[in-house]
Amino acid sequence: xxxxxxxxxxxxxxxxxxxxxxxxxxxxxxxxxxxxxxxxxxxxxxxxxxxxxxxxxxxxxxxxxxxxxxxxxxxxxxxxxxxxxxxxxxxxxxxxxxxxxxxxxxxxxxxxxxxxxxxxxxxxxxxxxxxxxxxxxxxxxxxxxxxxxxxxxxxxxxxxxxxxxxxxxxxxxxxxxxxxxxxxxxxxxxxxxxxxxxxxxxxxxxxxxxxxxxxxxxxxxxxxxxxxxxxxxxxxxxxxxxxxxxxxxxxxxxxxxxxxxxxxxxxxxxxxxxxxxxxxxxxxxxxxxxxxxxxxxxxxxxxxxxxxxxxxxxxxxxxxxxxxxxxxxxxx
Numbered sequence: 001x002x003x004x005x006x007x008x009x010x011x012x013x014x015x016x017x018x019x020x021x022x023x024x025x026x027x028x029x030x031x032x033x034x035x036x037x038x039x040x041x042x043x044x045x046x047x048x049x050x051x052x053x054x055x056x057x058x059x060x061x062x063x064x065x066x067x068x069x070x071x072x073x074x075x076x077x078x079x080x081x082x083x084x085x086x087x088x089x090x091x092x093x094x095x096x097x098x099x100x101x102x103x104x105x106x107x108x109x110x111x112x113x114x115x116x117x118x119x120x121x122x123x124x125x126x127x128x129x130x131x132x133x134x135x136x137x138x139x140x141x142x143x144x145x146x147x148x149x150x151x152x153x154x155x156x157x158x159x160x161x162x163x164x165x166x167x168x169x170x171x172x173x174x175x176x177x178x179x180x181x182x183x184x185x186x187x188x189x190x191x192x193x194x195x196x197x198x199x200x201x202x203x204x205x206x207x208x209x210x211x212x213x214x215x216x217x218x219x220x221x222x223x224x225x226x227x228x229x230x231x232x233x234x235x236x237x238x239x240x241x242x243x244x245x246x247x248x249x250x251x252x253x254x255x256x257x258x259x260x261x262x263x264x265x266x267x268x269x270x271x272x273x274x275x276x277x278x279x280x281x282x283x284x285x286x287x288x289x290x291x292x293x294x295x296x297x298x299x300x301x302x303x304x305x306x307x308x309x310x311x312x313x314x315x316x317x318x319x320x321x322x323x324x325x326x327x328x329x330x331x332x
Contacts, residue, residue: 020304021048022114022311023249026295030247030315031110033058039110040100040239042093042232044069047076049112054078054085061105063089063096065142092142094231097238107241113248115229115255134190139219148218149187157181167226167254168217175199176214189215216252229255233262237287240318246288247315256294256312263291263316266324285321292316 021027027049033039035057041050044062046069053060060078064070070090073079078086089099093113100108137149152160161177164170179199186192193211200210220226236246250256268286295313302309 020308021046022305022308023295023297023301023313024048024052026313027112027247027249028052028056030292030313031112031245033110037109038105038107039112040096040108040236041112042096042236043112043114044073044088045114047073049114050086053110058110059085059087061087061089061100061103061108063091063093063099065090065092067143092228094228094235096232096235098235100239105239108239108244109241110245110247111236111240112246113229113232113236115225115248115250134188137186137188137192139222141223146222148192148222149185151218151222152180152192153185163221164214164217166217167220168213168215169253170213170217172200192218220254226254226258229258230262233259234323237266237318238323242318242320244318245315246318247313249311249313251310251312256314259314260294263288263314267291267316285319287319287321287324288316289319290317 031039031053033053033056037056037058039053039058039060041047041053041060041062044050044064045066047062050060050062050073062073064073067090070088073086073088076086078084079088087103089103091099096111100106137147137152139148140146151163155163157174157177157180160180161173164173164176170176176196176199179195180186180192183191183195186195192214193209196211196214197209202210233246233248240246248259250259266286266288269291292313292315295315297305297308297311
């Protein structure tokens, strides 16, 4: 997820408005890029992290399933020529290892993830991610496959309630699901927001819109975001060289819990297995060391960029131990 940034960071070639990458200095410090390093930006977005990594002399392999982000990146000068320093991969970051292998890359010195929806997606009403302005009920990052409208208009009440509870931590998920089913068909973000607010008793001027949790849950479900995160972390573990660095910025507790447990298990700090992480084979040696504690934005950054307020950065360094074999999948 890339939050809004200064035009000096993204430049006019992005094709999007100003965007400020969250925890930019902290992420760059965690990755410690050097000239000649190969680093993966697993969530390219508007390219805020990538620009700083390129400036440090690294070659960046950037992944994004959103065709708009890839199209904008192809206009960057670093993506041009026979030996570009910006190599774009129009695919999910769960396919990180496969994409690098196809590009002939066997190991990298860094991987950064910025999890969730990007600001450029949120700010385009036609993408249907936000209720701040009315738009089609879409929410698809890749712009293909079933949309949020497809799910809400076709799924049964129990399935909708389960998604709202699991991914939005909505305590009144059954009430909201019942209201959604009664209001079908739903076609726009405005219609969905109105249904959720009515079901939960919205009070104008309240600090948090009650539709926020439902929109988050539906978006995560439509895009399979937590499964993507689990697979992406495993891919990073396989591709990082000894001494390589992994940095992950997350924006809510479900994501951060997965990242925190992944790093703890990879560092040998706790037994494997959880409802959100696949069972991992026992290992003789840790595959990551020096996992950081949670790093949060400064008050100054939060004042400049309100969307940074919920961000958490965690990072760790890859050891020489072989990558773990994984089994199972994200628990339903």
